[in-house]
Amino acid sequence: MKRINMISIVSVILTLVLSVPILNLFKNIFNKSKFEVLPSLVFEAIFNTLYMMFFVGIFTVILASSLAWIMNVYDFKFKRLFQVLLxxxxxxxxxxxxxxxxDLLSFSGFFPTFIRNNYNIKFTIDVMTINGAIFIYTMALFPYIYLFCSSYYSRYAGTFVENSRLLGVTGFKLFRKVGFKIARVPIIAGLSLVMMEVISDYGVVSYFGIQAFTTILYKIWIGFNDxxxxxxxxxFIMTLIFILLVIEKQVSKRLRFYTSTKTNGMKSIKAKGKIAIFIYIYLSLVVILALILPLFELLYNNYYSFSDVINMEYIKIIGGTILYCSIGAFITVLVAFIFVNYTTNSKSIFSFFTERVSTLGYSIPGIIIAIAVMFSFxxxxxxxxxxxxxxxxxxxxFLSQTAIILIFAYVVRFLTVAYNQIFSAKNKFNPNIFECSRLLGQSQFRTLLKIDLPLLMEANITAFFLIFLEILKELPITLLLKPIGLETLTIEVHKFYSNEMIKEASVPSLMIIIIGISLNFIILYHKNKIQEVK
Known part of the structure; x- marks a missing residue:
């Protein structure tokens, strides 16, 4: 009698459940109900979003690819420090x-106040504009492309670079002619994530008063109650996103190429003279703008407001934040782990559908997932x-007003991150290891527990911390779907800033950053351990 494959049954059920919200969205494209939003609002939101995507894309690509090139091609003092800081x-x-x-650049901010009091010069910079938002997104999102490019250069660029040097191509020309062109695939991969983040973000455009996809959706749903x-x-936005994803896939296929020789990595050049000065100035400027200035402002405000904000109630908020992030991360990793086992061991059409569902959520803006999940619940x-x-x-x-809906939305949104992490790790192992277990008469479930779980433990841990970090930073889903009475650090930040309590908002903001940066170090540590397994 043939055994019932519990992994397949569970995977099929989970796939159907997780796909319902997205299918519900597409069903409503053909809904004949009247669209009552002013066209001018929608067109303004589309223009602003596309405008930001275009310029953020250009600036992040230039910034991230040049930083990755410098960090891999040149050798200089404090290189390891800059690797961490970037x-x-x-x-x-x-x-x-x-x-x-x-806050930092406002009239009452630290720098304008300091310059006004000491030099009697009126100095303010209005960063709360669409161009200011482009600057913020560039500084916050360039690490996506930087990590992709840096990983590619360190592994595969050595042969191309050495051959180009022998032909006399050096300096900036080497980066322009060789470095940038050979990294087009990782650039496109990182750029697609940056574009998704710009479309998905609600916090920046909301606080800056910019009409974008997310703010207009929030206004229609909450403000107009429509x-x-x-x-x-x-x-409609989901349809545009799918078109972008198809274009990204086709472009990546056209740009992909292969090297017939095995490279041992790139030999770094000792930076000297003007090149060394340029590198130090360039890297220091990026670190100051992307890290030191935001942290300085938060620390400065914390000095005045920490004792007023922190109390026993706040300890409960921190505990609640850690609890919900942990539960969401654990369930997401568990579902991803089951899906990876199913899709790698089954070649059915449904396993292909499961893979597509697993890799879809991260490309969907959080506010759209919140709407889709709320509608389905x-x-x-x-x-x-x-x-x-x-x-x-x-x-x-009952279901719509409990933590169940919030956790479910987290799983839909971040399943892609966990799935890709675990799937990539499993592909590094010889598949015969898993086949031998089944040839010895072990069921797929027992193989999952005895073989897959121990071998993929590092990948599971890394995925857990990645999801924890993503949930910690997620604003739209938490804001729209949180059950009554739940307060998290993210909600506290939004609440304080909405009430113009700038100094008080710096306390939960700094806590989020401390947790986020700590998780970054943990993630890098576990990723290095995974890369040792080949």
Missing amino acids: VMPFGIPAYIMGQSYA FSSAIKLAA HELDRFLRPLYVYFKFKNKL
Whole structure:
């Protein structure tokens, strides 16, 4: 008698459940209900979003690829220190960086006040504009492309660079002619993540008062109380995102190339003279703008407000934040671990569908996932209402107003991150290891526990911390789907800034950054351990 494959059954059920919110969105594209939002608002949001995507894309590509090139081609003092410092902005949410700069450069900010009091010069910079948002996104998001390019250069660029040097191509010409062109695939991969982050962000554009996709969706849903129009607009944005993803896939395929020789890495050049001076100035400027200035502003405000904000209630908020991030990260990694096992051992059409569902969520803006999940849970609550009446539940929206909906949305949003991390780690092992277990009569479930789990433990831990960090920084989903009474550090930041309590907001902001930067070091440590397994 053939054994029932529990892994396949569980994977199929989870895939169907996780795909419902997205399918519900697309179903509403064909909804004949009237779209009652002013076209001018929508067109302004589309223009602003595309404008920011275009310039953020250009600036992050130039900044990140040049930094990765410098860090891999040249050797100089304090190189290891800069390697760490250039990754640390990854732990700072864009909305916290934007709010820090807005306060730092405002009329009452530290620098304008210092210059006015000491030199009698009126000095302010209005960063709360669309161009200011582009600067914030560039500083906050360049690590995505930097990490992709740096990893590629360290592994595969050695042969190309050495051959180019022998042909007399050096300096900036080497980067322009060789370095930039051979890194087009990792640049496109990182750029697609940057574009998704710009589309998804709500904190920066909301605080800066910029009409963008996320702010107009929030305004339609919460401000106008027009859930139907919000669903239709979300479905339209999803269609645009899928078109972008298809274009990204096609471009990546066209740009991909292979090297027939094995490279042992790139031999670094000792930086001297003008080149060394330029490198130190360039790297220091980036570190100051992306890391030191935001941290300085938060520390400066914390000095005045820390004792006023911190109390026993705040300890509970920190504990609640850690608890919800941990639960969301654990469930997401567990689902991803099951999906990886299923998709690598099954060649069915449904396993392909499972893989697509697993790698879809991160490309969808958080506010759209919040709308899709809320819509689906409302329908489920409506379906289960007779059951609620039978068991005498007072709350007729039981699922929609508990932590279940929040955790579910986190899983949908961040499953891609965990899946890619675990899938990449599993591909480094010889598949015969897993086949031998099944040839010895072990079931797929027992193989999962005895073989997959121990071998992929480092990847699971890394994925857990990655998801924890993403949930910690996530604003739209937490803001829109949190159950009544739940307060997290992210919600506290938004609450304080919404009430113009700038100094008080610096306390939870700094806590988020400290946790984020600490997790960055843990993630890098575990990734290095994973790379040792080949």
